[in-house]
Amino acid sequence: MLMRIGFRNVLRQKRRSVLTVLTMFGGFTLAAISIGWSDGTYSNIIEMFTRDRLGHIQVHHEGYLDRPSLYKTIDDSEAVGAIISDIEGVEQWTPRVFSSGLASAGEKSAGVQIIGIDPSRESATTHFDKKIISGRTFSTEAAREVVLGQGLGEILKVSPGDSVVIVSQGADGSIANDIYVLVGLVDAGDKMTNQTAFYLHLHDAQELLVLEGRVHEIAIVAEDLKEVVELAEVIQGKIADPKLVVEPWQVFARAFYQAMKADQQGTWIMLLLIMLVVAVGVLNTVLMTVLERTREFGVLRAVGTAPSQIIRLVIFEITVMAIIGIILGCGASYLVNYWLSIEGVALPTAFTYGGMEYDRMFTEINARSFYIPALTVLFSAMLVSIFPAIKAARIAPARAMRIR
Amino acid sequence: MNVQNNNSVILTENVTKEYHDNGVAVHALNGISMSIERGEFTAIVGPSGSGKTTFLNIISGLDRLTQGKTWLAGKLLSEMSGRELSDFRRDHIGFIFQAYNLIPVLTVEENVEYIMLLQGVPKTERRERVHGVLEQVGLEGYADRLPTRLSGGQQQRVAVARAIVSRPALVLADEPTANLDSHTAVGLIEMMRDLNQESGMTFLFSTHDVRIMERARRLIVLEDGRIARDEIQAAAAGRQA
Numbered sequence: 077m078l079m080r081i082g083f084r085n086v087l088r089q090k091r092r093s094v095l096t097v098l099t100m101f102g103g104f105t106l107a108a109i110s111i112g113w114s115d116g117t118y119s120n121i122i123e124m125f126t127r128d129r130l131g132h133i134q135v136h137h138e139g140y141l142d143r144p145s146l147y148k149t150i151d152d153s154e155a156v157g158a159i160i161s162d163i164e165g166v167e168q169w170t171p172r173v174f175s176s177g178l179a180s181a182g183e184k185s186a187g188v189q190i191i192g193i194d195p196s197r198e199s200a201t202t203h204f205d206k207k208i209i210s211g212r213t214f215s216t217e218a219a220r221e222v223v224l225g226q227g228l229g230e231i232l233k234v235s236p237g238d239s240v241v242i243v244s245q246g247a248d249g250s251i252a253n254d255i256y257v258l259v260g261l262v263d264a265g266d267k268m269t270n271q272t273a274f275y276l277h278l279h280d281a282q283e284l285l286v287l288e289g290r291v292h293e294i295a296i297v298a299e300d301l302k303e304v305v306e307l308a309e310v311i312q313g314k315i316a317d318p319k320l321v322v323e324p325w326q327v328f329a330r331a332f333y334q335a336m337k338a339d340q341q342g343t344w345i346m347l348l349l350i351m352l353v354v355a356v357g358v359l360n361t362v363l364m365t366v367l368e369r370t371r372e373f374g375v376l377r378a379v380g381t382a383p384s385q386i387i388r389l390v391i392f393e394i395t396v397m398a399i400i401g402i403i404l405g406c407g408a409s410y411l412v413n414y415w416l417s418i419e420g421v422a423l424p425t426a427f428t429y430g431g432m433e434y435d436r437m438f439t440e441i442n443a444r445s446f447y448i449p450a451l452t453v454l455f456s457a458m459l460v461s462i463f464p465a466i467k468a469a470r471i472a473p474a475r476a477m478r479i480r
Numbered sequence: 481m482n483v484q485n486n487n488s489v490i491l492t493e494n495v496t497k498e499y500h501d502n503g504v505a506v507h508a509l510n511g512i513s514m515s516i517e518r519g520e521f522t523a524i525v526g527p528s529g530s531g532k533t534t535f536l537n538i539i540s541g542l543d544r545l546t547q548g549k550t551w552l553a554g555k556l557l558s559e560m561s562g563r564e565l566s567d568f569r570r571d572h573i574g575f576i577f578q579a580y581n582l583i584p585v586l587t588v589e590e591n592v593e594y595i596m597l598l599q600g601v602p603k604t605e606r607r608e609r610v611h612g613v614l615e616q617v618g619l620e621g622y623a624d625r626l627p628t629r630l631s632g633g634q635q636q637r638v639a640v641a642r643a644i645v646s647r648p649a650l651v652l653a654d655e656p657t658a659n660l661d662s663h664t665a666v667g668l669i670e671m672m673r674d675l676n677q678e679s680g681m682t683f684l685f686s687t688h689d690v691r692i693m694e695r696a697r698r699l700i701v702l703e704d705g706r707i708a709r710d711e712i713q714a715a716a717a718g719r720q721a
Contacts, residue, residue, distance in 0.1 A: 077586075077590065077593070077594055077597045080585075080586070080590070081583065081585055081586065084585035084586070085585055088584070088585055371581070372583065372584070375577075375581040375583065376583070377566065378540075378542055378569065378575055378581075379569065379570065379575060379594070379595055379598075379642070380566050380567065380569045380570020380571070380595060380598050380599075381566065381570075381598060382563060382566050382567070382598075383562065383563065383566070385598075472542075472543070473542045474537040474542040474543040475543075477542075477577065477579075477581065
């Protein structure tokens with residue numbers, strides 16, 4: 077019966093109920109879109125940073141990331157790769173070799189980072205072929221070809237078809253040097269990498285550095301970005317080699333991850349502000365309800381309604397309005413987020429990353445963008461109802477019934 | 481504390497109520513001691529401000545007294561917590577207010593049913609009793625109406641139905657006819673007197689209405705918060721007998 081009274085009271089004060097529901101609906105929708113936008117943007121950026129370059133998960137020899145060394149290698153990369161391929165949730169993997177050297181072309185020379193890649197795997201994993209801005213990517217088989225970062229190409233003043241000499245150190249202690257034909261220039265994603273990236277076919281790099289069959293890194297792309305931490309643990313378990321360390325991007329790109337997390341705090345502050353607006357709107361409604369119905373609450377108390385039942389009645393009425401606001405908000409925010417996830421939002425200034433131009437950011441539809449606003453609206457509505465509800469429950473019946 | 485071996489529904493001992501109005505102490509009740517027996521049809525009368533409504537509020541636990549003691553159905557009210565008083569009112573007192581005070585969003589049937597629902601009376605019994613009592617007060621066929629679609633007299637009949645449906649020990653009626661026209665008022669008074677005679681339910685009125693005074697078996701006159709007169713009306717008693 078108290079629920080019936082609650083429902084009918086919501087319907088009785090139609091205008092006020094509609095305004096309250098609209099406040100909650102507005103708060104929910106803003107919050108849901110804001111979370112969808114925030115998550116979508118971060119996913120976009122994380123995808124750019126990891127998927128197009130670093131990978132979601134990396135495998136290294138123990139200690140390699142802290143102190144990189146030519147000798148800290150994954151000795152049987154094909155075998156490790158085969159294990160990784162069989163793990164559910166792994167989309168692609170690609171091996172890499174790293175070293176430093178001095179590149180020269182004609183009168184020009186520059187310090188470079190040699191990066192040996194498997195062209196097919198790298199393209200499948202990080203879209204390497206799409207980053208070529210001039211010339212072409214590697215031939216499938218090793219053919220003494222080199223691809224340079226576009227900045228390095230400018231430093232060395234070379235273009236596809238020119239020869240480039242590299243000098244480095246082999247793993248056997250010998251001086252490693254060779255000459256390669258420049259086949260393409262690549263936008264590696266950032267200025268520093270563009271000015272130092274010296275890409276070789278994996279087999280050419282292994283031959284140059286005397287690293288037969290060995291690599292320094294295996295980069296893995298997961299099917300689901302949100303599952304990388306768990307997936308890294310699974311891979312670590314399957315590889316079962318204590319000398320190899322499997323880490324998700326949150327660990328090997330710790331600084332980036334922490335910067336992202338700090339940035340996301342801003343979203344919570346905005347959410348808090350939205351909820352504050354909702355809470356104020358709801359509080360106004362509940363206070364008015366209690367004030368206007370003082371006499372009714374007095375009668376309910378007089379005929380034997382327990383104080384706890386009055387509290388439940390007031391909170392129930394607000395909860396009914398909150399649920400209606402949430403249901404409407406779910407529908408509206410789903411439509412808006414869906415549309416923005418397809419159409420995106422145009423950025424004021426487009427930017428290029430990894431050879432790809434980004435002129436739009438997209439929202440994301442996920443469970444968070446529904447349950448966080450829903451819980452927040454419900455919680456804040458119920459929270460601000462408690463004090464007026466207690467006030468209603470403590471009404472002195474005799475005094476309340478004197479109010480006209 | 482229980483008052484044993486007593487036929488009193490209400491027993492008061494030196495009840496005093498004092499409140500402050502703009503810093504001035506007002507003595508609404510000044511040491512009222514009295515007893516109301518089961519089955520009485522009693523009217524408390526007196527000029528405005530004599531303490532009639534305050535007295536009703538005190539004996540029903542709607543208001544707290546300043547001094548003295550009140551027993552209702554053998555229970556000392558001052559020993560009860562707010563929750564216990566709620567439960568006690570629910571189970572032992574029926575209220576009829578001057579302004580009807582029906583719950584506006586509930587239908588006639590639901591208003592009458594409400595107290596039994598709080599008492600946990602099973603649904604079938606609730607419905608039977610509601611229909612029985614609506615018939616008693618002449619409102620059969622009005623069960624699904626909201627109070628706003630009833631006349632004042634009809635609303636007060638619903639209030640009477642609500643007050644008696646749970647078969648309380650005491651029905652308190654505060655100026656029940658004040659907002660009704662003469663014809664409706666007489667009909668309502670007669671109906672309550674019939675209920676009193678048929679079921680033995682105790683009725684206590686606070687009233688200015690001469691028609692209630694004429695029909696009351698006992699008349700308690702309050703003046704300045706004191707009992708000025710307390711008398712059995714032979715004519716009314718005779719009619720009742």
